[in-house]
Amino acid sequence: MSIKRLDKSQNLHMDLVDLHQQQALQRYIARSSERERIASELQTKNPFEVDTPERVATRKAIIDPRDGLAIERIIGRDDLFPVSYLEAGQQAAAPVCRIEIRDRLGRVLGHATGFLVSPSLLLTNNHVLENYNTAQFSVAQFNYEVDLDLNERPMKSFRFTPERFFITDQKLDFTLVAIEEVSADGTKVSDFGFLPLISQTGKGLVGECVSIIQHPSGAPKAVAIRENQIMDVFEDYIHYSTDTMPGSSGSPVYNDEWVVISLHHAGVPDPKNRTEFIANEGIRISSIVQFVAEQGSSLSNNQKLLLYDIVKGWDVPDYTPEEMEVEKLSDSWYESSRGYDTQFLGVDYEVPHPIFPSDLEQDIAQLKDGSNVLHYTHFSIVMSKSRRLAYYTVVNIDGNQLMKIGRKDKWYLDSRIEIEYQCGPELYKNNSLDRGHLVRRLDPVWGDSAKKANEDTFHFTNCAPQESKLNQKSWLDLENYILHNAENLNLKVTVFTGPVFRMDDISYRGVQIPAEFWKIAIIVKKDGNLSATAYLQTQKNLIEDLEFVYGEYKTYQVPISKIEVITGLDFKELRNFDPLNQLESTIGYVIDAPGNVKL
Structure with missing residues (x-):
C-alpha cells in the first residue's frame, strides 16, 4: 500500500502496515x-506428494480435465499453457481496481488495490479501508491500465456504499464492502465482472x-506471472515469493x-535489513470465507x-434469506371493512376519490363482486390490471387515537381480486427491492x-417495489413528518399515495x-x-437495467396539478386548496426539512 505521511490518520494506517509485517515475520520465523x-x-517430490491429502484432492478437482499439461506444470516439469491462458488472465484482471483512499475533505491519502467478488461487493484489506468512514470517502477506480500503445485507458470511478x-x-x-452499481457517468460496475470466492x-x-x-505504488495495473512459488501454508495465511510493491495491498x-x-x-x-523483504504474505480465501460465514445470523435480509x-456455493444455512410468509385471509375478514371515509375531515370538507379518464378506467382491476375499490380498515385501494x-391508495389518519402495534411481516394476497392482478412474493425474492x-x-x-388495520397494511395490493434506500430513508422522512404532525396536533389527515406509471419504466x-x-x-x-x-x-437514475443503485435524489413539494398531469387522475376541487396552485412553476420546491413545506 502506498501512503504519504500527511497527518495522524495516515500514521495510523502505517502503524497497521508495520503491525502486519511484524506478525508475518513472526510466523515466518516460527516455521523456519x-x-x-518442505523445501x-x-x-x-512434487507438490502433490508434499501437501496434505485433503488439499491435494481439492487442487486436482479445480483442474480442467481438458488441460492435459496442468499437472505437469504444477509438478514443475512443463511450463506450456494453452494460449487461452492469456485471455483468461485478461478476464481475471478486469474486476481488479485501484483504490484511492481519501479523507472527508477529499484529500488523497494513498492508493491500494481491491477486486470485485460479486456484482455488488468488493474485497480489500482492513488496513486499506479500516472503517466505515474511510470507505465512505474513498473510491474504486477500474480500467486504470495502459493499452498496447502505452496510453492510459479511460478510468471509471465508483464510490463505496458501506451503509449497504x-x-x-x-x-x-x-x-x-458494497460498491455503487452505476458510476456518475453511467458505467455499470457489473461490466467488469467479479472473481468468485471458493x-x-x-x-x-x-x-x-x-x-x-496489482496496482504497484498506485500505478496502472500490472501482473506478476508465475515466477514465484508458495513457500508455506499456515492456518489463515500463505507465504509466497511473488514480486509486489507498495500499493499492492x-x-x-x-x-x-x-x-x-x-x-x-x-x-x-528481512530481520537483518528492514528495507528488504524475504517473502510476501496473503490471507487465505478459505479463512475469509469462514469468517464471513460466521456473521450470517447477525446480517439483515437485504445484506444476505x-x-x-x-x-x-457455500454450505452456510444462516445465509438463506428469510422466505416471506404469504397467506390469504377468509372472506369474513373483509366484511366489516368500510375503507376510506370521504367525510373523515368533516361533513363540510368532503374529499372524494379522484376521477379516472376513460382510457385508465378500463384498466382498473375489478373485484370479484364487480366493484372497483378494495376497502380495508381506514384505507382503500384502486388497482391497475396491466401494472398489477x-x-x-387513500387513508384516514386520526392523530388523537393512534396506537403503537408491533410488526409481524406476514403478507397476504387479497382473495377479493384475481391473483393475476397482484404482484406477489415472486417479484421481491432474492433482490434488493x-x-x-x-x-x-x-x-x-x-x-x-x-390491530385489524395493522394487519390489513400487509396486503400485496398495498405495496410497490421500491429501491430500499428510497423506502427506508427519504420517503420515510416525509411519512414521519405527516404522522408526527397528526399525532402531536391531534390532527385528522387524509393522505393519497401512488406510483407514477410511465411507458419507459424498466x-x-x-x-x-x-x-x-x-403523495x-x-x-x-x-x-x-x-x-x-x-x-x-x-x-429515476437509481434504477438501471435491473441493477438497483444508490445516488442522490430529492423530494419535491409540487402543485397537485403536476400530480394530475403525470398520473392522469383528476382531483377536481382539491387543487383549489393547494398553496402552490397559483404558482407558474411546475417543478416545485425541494423539501430538505419540515420547515420547507408550504401549507
Whole structure:
C-alpha cells in the first residue's frame, strides 16, 4: 500500500502496515525449520506428494480435465499453457481496481488495490479501508491500465456504499464492502465482472506457482506471472515469493486456473535489513470465507441478498434469506371493512376519490363482486390490471387515537381480486427491492380497529417495489413528518399515495418498476380552511437495467396539478386548496426539512 505521511490518520494506517509485517515475520520465523524440511522434500517430490491429502484432492478437482499439461506444470516439469491462458488472465484482471483512499475533505491519502467478488461487493484489506468512514470517502477506480500503445485507458470511478454492507476484521486484515452499481457517468460496475470466492481449502499447494494482479505504488495495473512459488501454508495465511510493491495491498493472488487463493496484505521484512523483504504474505480465501460465514445470523435480509452471489456455493444455512410468509385471509375478514371515509375531515370538507379518464378506467382491476375499490380498515385501494400495482391508495389518519402495534411481516394476497392482478412474493425474492408500503403501516393504526388495520397494511395490493434506500430513508422522512404532525396536533389527515406509471419504466420479472412515487396530504387548518399539499419523489437514475443503485435524489413539494398531469387522475376541487396552485412553476420546491413545506 502506498501512503504519504500527511497527518495522524495516515500514521495510523502505517502503524497497521508495520503491525502486519511484524506478525508475518513472526510466523515466518516460527516455521523456519518446517519450511526448510518442505523445501528439501520439494527437491525430490512434487507438490502433490508434499501437501496434505485433503488439499491435494481439492487442487486436482479445480483442474480442467481438458488441460492435459496442468499437472505437469504444477509438478514443475512443463511450463506450456494453452494460449487461452492469456485471455483468461485478461478476464481475471478486469474486476481488479485501484483504490484511492481519501479523507472527508477529499484529500488523497494513498492508493491500494481491491477486486470485485460479486456484482455488488468488493474485497480489500482492513488496513486499506479500516472503517466505515474511510470507505465512505474513498473510491474504486477500474480500467486504470495502459493499452498496447502505452496510453492510459479511460478510468471509471465508483464510490463505496458501506451503509449497504460493511464487514471488516483487523486480524485477518480484510474488508468486504458494497460498491455503487452505476458510476456518475453511467458505467455499470457489473461490466467488469467479479472473481468468485471458493470456500474449500487446497486451491494452491506448497511449491506451486502463483500470480498477482496489482496496482504497484498506485500505478496502472500490472501482473506478476508465475515466477514465484508458495513457500508455506499456515492456518489463515500463505507465504509466497511473488514480486509486489507498495500499493499492492488488497490484490488477488491466483493459481494457474486464475482462481483466487488469497488476499495479499503484507511483506515479510528481512530481520537483518528492514528495507528488504524475504517473502510476501496473503490471507487465505478459505479463512475469509469462514469468517464471513460466521456473521450470517447477525446480517439483515437485504445484506444476505447482497451476499447471494458469493455464498451460493457455500454450505452456510444462516445465509438463506428469510422466505416471506404469504397467506390469504377468509372472506369474513373483509366484511366489516368500510375503507376510506370521504367525510373523515368533516361533513363540510368532503374529499372524494379522484376521477379516472376513460382510457385508465378500463384498466382498473375489478373485484370479484364487480366493484372497483378494495376497502380495508381506514384505507382503500384502486388497482391497475396491466401494472398489477395500485393506481392509488387513500387513508384516514386520526392523530388523537393512534396506537403503537408491533410488526409481524406476514403478507397476504387479497382473495377479493384475481391473483393475476397482484404482484406477489415472486417479484421481491432474492433482490434488493423493498415491499414498500403505500399506505404506511402506522397511518391507519388507530381506534378500536387498530390491530385489524395493522394487519390489513400487509396486503400485496398495498405495496410497490421500491429501491430500499428510497423506502427506508427519504420517503420515510416525509411519512414521519405527516404522522408526527397528526399525532402531536391531534390532527385528522387524509393522505393519497401512488406510483407514477410511465411507458419507459424498466421491466423486471414481468413487472414494470415505477421510478417515481407521489403523495397528497389534506388537513383542515386552524383557520378552518383546507390545505392540500402534494409531493413527488423519484427513483429515476437509481434504477438501471435491473441493477438497483444508490445516488442522490430529492423530494419535491409540487402543485397537485403536476400530480394530475403525470398520473392522469383528476382531483377536481382539491387543487383549489393547494398553496402552490397559483404558482407558474411546475417543478416545485425541494423539501430538505419540515420547515420547507408550504401549507
